[in-house]
Structure formats: structure tokens, C-alpha cells
Amino acid sequence: MYQYHCLNPISEVGLEKFAEEYVPSSLPNADAVLVRSASMHEMEFSPKLKAIARAGAGVNNIPLEKCADAGIVVFNTPGANANGVKELVIAGMLLAARDIVGGINWVEEHEEDGDIAKLAEKKKKEFAGHEIEGKKLGVIGLGAIGVLVANAATHLGMEVYGYDPYVSVDSAWRLSRNIKHARTLDEIYKECDYITIHVPATEETKGLIGAEAISLMKKDVVILNFARGVLVEQEAIVDALVSGRVKRYVTDFPSQEIVGVKNAIVIPHLGASTEESEDNCAKMAVSELMDFLENGNIHHSVNYPDCDMGVCRAKARVTLLHRNVPNMIGQFTALLAEENVNIDRMVNKSKGAYAYTIIDVNEEISQNIVDKLTKVKDILRIRVIV
Numbered sequence: 001m002y003q004y005h006c007l008n009p010i011s012e013v014g015l016e017k018f019a020e021e022y023v024p025s026s027l028p029n030a031d032a033v034l035v036r037s038a039s040m041h042e043m044e045f046s047p048k049l050k051a052i053a054r055a056g057a058g059v060n061n062i063p064l065e066k067c068a069d070a071g072i073v074v075f076n077t078p079g080a081n082a083n084g085v086k087e088l089v090i091a092g093m094l095l096a097a098r099d100i101v102g103g104i105n106w107v108e109e110h111e112e113d114g115d116i117a118k119l120a121e122k123k124k125k126e127f128a129g130h131e132i133e134g135k136k137l138g139v140i141g142l143g144a145i146g147v148l149v150a151n152a153a154t155h156l157g158m159e160v161y162g163y164d165p166y167v168s169v170d171s172a173w174r175l176s177r178n179i180k181h182a183r184t185l186d187e188i189y190k191e192c193d194y195i196t197i198h199v200p201a202t203e204e205t206k207g208l209i210g211a212e213a214i215s216l217m218k219k220d221v222v223i224l225n226f227a228r229g230v231l232v233e234q235e236a237i238v239d240a241l242v243s244g245r246v247k248r249y250v251t252d253f254p255s256q257e258i259v260g261v262k263n264a265i266v267i268p269h270l271g272a273s274t275e276e277s278e279d280n281c282a283k284m285a286v287s288e289l290m291d292f293l294e295n296g297n298i299h300h301s302v303n304y305p306d307c308d309m310g311v312c313r314a315k316a317r318v319t320l321l322h323r324n325v326p327n328m329i330g331q332f333t334a335l336l337a338e339e340n341v342n343i344d345r346m347v348n349k350s351k352g353a354y355a356y357t358i359i360d361v362n363e364e365i366s367q368n369i370v371d372k373l374t375k376v377k378d379i380l381r382i383r384v385i386v
């Protein structure tokens with residue numbers, strides 16, 4: 001039996017995916033924790049805790065290194081909310097194409113006016129705009145969200161350019177062949193009427209869209225930012241909106257600088273705020289935890305390497321979380337050989353300062369062997385799965 005604890009409300013649709021042998025418990029008794037935004041930085045971890053799954057992508061609320069040192073694997077759920085974000089990006093493009101927000105506001109301001117129908121017919125030209133069909137869209141970052149946005153935009157009749165020098169094989173497979181491959185950012189800036197960013201915020205990408213990038217873009221370009229506020233330099237975008245160089249800036253990240261600026265459409269971080277996104281994140285978190293607890297497999301960890309040996313069919317599977325230092329595997333294999341244990345299959349992966357080894361053997365692993373393995377320096381946790 002495995003015990004889990006939810007630090008925040010987690011979608012029931014996800015929790016229902018737990019098999020019968022999983023039961024809710026108090027935090028000190030939990031083998032696994034599910035969390036959304038609760039801060040875990042000041043928490044004491046019980047030695048029983050083996051895994052934490054963040055239902056969502058960001059993991060700022062979790063002390064990753066402290067967890068890794070304690071042999072606790074931290075998972076997140078990348079891509080589980082991608083469709084929710086994609087739909088809001090499409091909505092953002094449509095909101096930018098005509099002054100829909102201005103039009104709705106005008107109607108609300110005239111709600112008392114008995115002549116509203118007539119007045120609207122006169123006023124409507126002020127809110128008119130363009131259609132997005134036939135326009136060029138540049139997508140910067142072709143990961144889980146970027147691919148969905150790019151593919152959806154082709155179905156709306158847009159000509160789509162994609163830029164991602166680090167694109168994964170998986171994303172490349174999912175990308176429609178109608179997307180044009182932009183080799184440089186300049187190509188996107190020069191060609192596109194709409195530009196949307198879907199890259200993580202890193203030292204490389206912070207301020208990606210600044211005054212220089214904007215100067216290379218078409219006049220009247222629409223910029224969409226549903227990734228992170230820091231990707232766009234606030235001063236540069238405000239100047240470009242005020243001068244009319246950029247037609248509209250649609251962002252999911254309110255800031256003091258941008259709120260209230262004409263032609264900025266500012267949304268209060270609603271990208272992943274859908275019931276479906278929350279369900280998908282919870283389902284993914286539960287399946288990651290179950291595969292780890294039952295088979296030792298790691299998928300989408302942020303502090304240990306991904307590692308998969310499939311369903312455990314061996315007599316015993318030994319999983320070892322350890323530091324990424326020389327001769328760890330040599331010590332494990334020598335120790336098992338001394339005890340006359342034959343290794344059937346083995347895999348070892350590393351990520352930064354930490355590593356993970358899974359060993360399948362066709363005989364039982366005695367407590368004596370576990371005790372000996374425990375004494376190996378730089379091992380952080382051993383589990384034997386039978």
C-alpha cells in the first residue's frame with residue numbers, strides 16, 4: 001500500500017487515477033506528495049517521503065536541491081496545460097485583430113442608452129479591424145505550447161513561421177509540415193504580422209523582445225506573450241505602443257508598466273486556468289508518481305534524470321538515487337557480485353550533480369545487501385521493488 005498527501009486541492013479527476021492500493025494520508029506518513037502552489041521551502045521532510053509531484057510546470061515553490069539530497073524525486077507536468085494556453089493565444093490574436101475589447105467597453109458604457117442599437121451602427125467603424133486568415137504568424141519556441149499554437153493557426157488560414165534552434169525530436173514530429181522553418185529570429189521579425197513567444201524564461205531569453213528586436217519588426221506588428229513577462233522589455237514595449245510602432249501587445253502577465261497603456265491587452269495570467277488543464281496536470285502527476293513508486297521509472301523529473309526500465313518483471317529491482325560522482329556503478333556491481341547476485345539488466349542516467357541507477361536481478365535482495373549498499377558513500381536512497 002502507498003500513501004499520498006495533497007498539499008493543495010488537486011483535481012478529483014486526477015486523484016481517481018490512483019489504483020486501489022493508494023490511500024490519502026497525513027504529510028508525515030506520505031510516500032508521495034501532490035502540490036500546486038504551496039511553498040515547501042520551510043518544510044521538514046519525513047524519511048518516508050520518496051516523491052513530490054507538482055501539478056503544473058513551475059517548481060519555484062519546491063526546494064529542488066534539498067529534495068535531491070534527501071533522495072526525494074520531484075516531478076512536474078510539462079505540457080499538460082498546453083491546450084489551455086493555446087486556446088487563449090488564439091483568443092488573444094482575435095482580440096488584437098479588431099478592437100473587440102474597446103467595442104465591448106463602449107457598449108457597457110452606453111448600457112442606459114435607449115438608442116444603443118442605432119448608435120452602435122454609427123460607432124462600429126471605430127472598432128473595425130482585420131481578419132487573421134492570410135496573415136503571417138511567427139512562433140518563437142516550438143515546445144508543447146508553440147507546436148499547438150502553430151498547428152492551430154494553419155487551420156485558421158495563417159501562414160506560419162516557426163523558430164526554435166533547440167527543438168526536440170518529439171516536437172518536430174508533432175509540427176505540421178505547413179509550418180515554415182525560420183532559421184533566424186530576424187526572419188520572423190521581418191516577415192510576420194503576429195509574433196508569439198513560447199520559450200522558458202532563462203538568462204538567454206530574458207528581454208528577448210526589446211527595442212532592437214522591435215525595430216526589426218513590421219510596423220503594426222502584434223506581439224503576444226503568454227510565456228513569461230520578463231521575456232519582453234517593459235520599457236521598450238510601452239514606448240512601441242505609445243509611438244504606434246507596435247499595433248497591439250497581448251500579454252498574460254500584468255505589470256505596473258503595461259497596465260493601462262493604450263493598445264495593451266493585459267490578461268490576469270489565465271493561460272492554464274481551465275478545468276481541463278487542472279485535470280490534465282493532476283492525471284499526469286498521478287501517473288508519474290505511480291510509475292515511480294511501482295516501477296522506479298522517472299519521467300519529467302526536475303531534480304533527477306528521466307530513466308525508464310519499463311514495468312518491473314524481474315524478481316527484484318534495486319533503484320539507487322545517488323550523487324553523480326565517479327565509480328558509483330563500479331561499487332554497486334562489485335558489491336552485488338560479492339554477494340553472488342547476477343545483474344539481469346541495468347541502466348544509469350545522470351542530471352547535473354545527481355544520478356539514478358536501476359538494476360534488475362533475478363534473485364531476492366536480502367536486507368544484508370541493502371545494508372551494505374546503504375553504506376556506499378554518496379548514495380542518497382535505495383529502494384528494492386519486488
Ligand SMILES: NC(=O)c1ccc[n+]([C@@H]2O[C@H](COP(=O)([O-])OP(=O)(O)OC[C@H]3O[C@@H](n4cnc5c(N)ncnc54)[C@H](O)[C@@H]3O)[C@@H](O)[C@H]2O)c1
Binds near residue numbers: 200
Ligand atoms: N500563461 C500561462 O499560464 C502559461 C502556462 C504554461 C506555460 N507557460 C509558459 O510557456 C512557456 C513554454 O511552455 P511549453 O510547455 O511550451 O514549454 P516547452 O519546454 O515544451 O517548450 C519550450 C520551447 O522553447 C524552446 N526554446 C528555448 N530557448 C529558446 C530560444 N532561445 N529560442 C527559441 N526557442 C527556444 C525549447 O527548445 C522548447 O522547444 C513556459 O516556459 C512557461 O513559462 C505559461
